[in-house]
Amino acid sequence: MQTLLVTGGAGFIGANFVHYMLDKYPDYRIVVYDKLTYAGNLDNLKAVWDNPRFAFVKGDICDRELVERTVREHGVDTIVNFAAETHVDRSIIDPDAFIHTNVYGTYVLLEVTKDLGLERFHQVSTDEVYGDIPFPHRSKESDPVRPRSPYSAAKASGDLLTLSYYTTYGLPVTITRGSNNVGPYQHLEKVVPLFTTNALEDKPLPVYGDGRQMRDYMWVLDHCEAIDLVLHKGELGEVYNVGTGEEIENLEMVEIILDTLGKPRSLVHFVEDRPGHDRRYAMDISKIKALGWTPRHSPREAVALAVRWYVENEWWWRRIKEGEFQEYYERVYGKRQVLKRGL
Numbered sequence: 001m002q003t004l005l006v007t008g009g010a011g012f013i014g015a016n017f018v019h020y021m022l023d024k025y026p027d028y029r030i031v032v033y034d035k036l037t038y039a040g041n042l043d044n045l046k047a048v049w050d051n052p053r054f055a056f057v058k059g060d061i062c063d064r065e066l067v068e069r070t071v072r073e074h075g076v077d078t079i080v081n082f083a084a085e086t087h088v089d090r091s092i093i094d095p096d097a098f099i100h101t102n103v104y105g106t107y108v109l110l111e112v113t114k115d116l117g118l119e120r121f122h123q124v125s126t127d128e129v130y131g132d133i134p135f136p137h138r139s140k141e142s143d144p145v146r147p148r149s150p151y152s153a154a155k156a157s158g159d160l161l162t163l164s165y166y167t168t169y170g171l172p173v174t175i176t177r178g179s180n181n182v183g184p185y186q187h188l189e190k191v192v193p194l195f196t197t198n199a200l201e202d203k204p205l206p207v208y209g210d211g212r213q214m215r216d217y218m219w220v221l222d223h224c225e226a227i228d229l230v231l232h233k234g235e236l237g238e239v240y241n242v243g244t245g246e247e248i249e250n251l252e253m254v255e256i257i258l259d260t261l262g263k264p265r266s267l268v269h270f271v272e273d274r275p276g277h278d279r280r281y282a283m284d285i286s287k288i289k290a291l292g293w294t295p296r297h298s299p300r301e302a303v304a305l306a307v308r309w310y311v312e313n314e315w316w317w318r319r320i321k322e323g324e325f326q327e328y329y330e331r332v333y334g335k336r337q338v339l340k341r342g343l
């Protein structure tokens with residue numbers, strides 16, 4: 001493994017992964033292949049742009065010819081696939097791009113891996129494929145997938161295709177299923193950056209439903225470390241859950257944000273719930289722990305660290321918040337009924 005094609009590397013986790021890998025492996029080369037959708041942001045790659053071991057190609061993972069040409073021209077031996085449509089709320093409004101990128105795009109990358117005989121295809125997936133998990137169960141990798149949103153259904157399809165290429169063609173694949181990541185460069189549509197930047201502007205924090213849903217908020221660089229480990233030590237054809245193994249209620253996440261910023265509870269607005277909102281995600285992480293990884297941060301630490309990054313990096317988020325994001329915000333939140341104000 002020497003030259004990695006990081007698809008979706010201009011997005012949140014992909015960009016963190018690029019920084020992490022270039023820093024850790026002085027002999028690796030990284031080619032970011034990214035369509036630059038609304039979620040792709042070259043500011044996320046500013047710090048590595050002039051690195052001679054880094055290259056950027058603008059392209060769609062559904063464009064087989066361009067993927068193949070990029071792999072050949074750069075001598076890529078490994079594909080790490082972060083490219084995806086990723087926001088559940090957007091998948092509810094318009095699932096089309098989710099099916100194209102998360103299903104067909106994954107298929108294209110698998111075909112290129114097969115035809116060009118690459119060393120590895122790694123699929124970055126999510127705990128959301130397991131669906132809503134009633135307490136006290138924790139999803140194991142052997143559990144069936146029961147996705148409940150167009151986003152998670154498309155991601156589950158990508159996982160199933162990936163595993164089918166292992167079984168059918170003996171393709172060297174691995175999959176990681178991560179929990180909710182937080183940290184630098186996360187798009188403002190996701191809950192922690194949205195609530196943090198709203199609170200900084202003394203705007204309401206729109207909490208869906210009763211706010212008692214549970215998520216395992218993980219520090220993004222912990223996730224990158226786990227993907228790195230699976231790339232190097234993971235068993236082919238295997239799935240690895242990656243999370244802290246601990247969940248907190250959204251209301252607690254909100255309290256951490258407000259307390260870190262010294263903002264009042266009155267900013268909380270309970271609003272109409274997301275349709276089909278999964279109540280709880282919770283994973284058993286013993287398999288990745290046995291491989292040699294352990295999370296460095298708890299969900300509470302991860303959220304607080306993320307909040308501080310947005311406080312210190314207004315240059316990064318101000319431009320997004322003032323752009324087309326305003327239109328999106330109006331579409332998703334404009335007509336949402338406010339059920340209760342204040343915590």
Ligand code: NAD
Nearest residue numbers: 008010011012013035036037039040060061084178180181
């Ligand atoms: P993101 O939305 O921030 O970034 C996605 C990137 O993919 C963007 O740069 C975008 O331009 C690019 N992209 C989208 N469609 C493309 C296409 N057709 N061709 C090429 N590039 C395309 O996403 P993220 O939060 O960084 O998530 C990255 C991956 O990790 C996704 O596969 C996601 O399902 C998975 N994941 C995310 C989380 C999370 O909490 N964010 C948790 C677990 C797993």
Ligand code: TYD
Nearest residue numbers: 088180189190191192206207208213215250
């Ligand atoms: P999100 O960041 O969209 O991730 P996911 O839906 O993939 O888990 O949301 C995290 C949690 O926060 C989820 O339970 C939905 C909730 N949420 C809100 O309450 N209000 C919001 O405005 C958003 C975006 C999310």
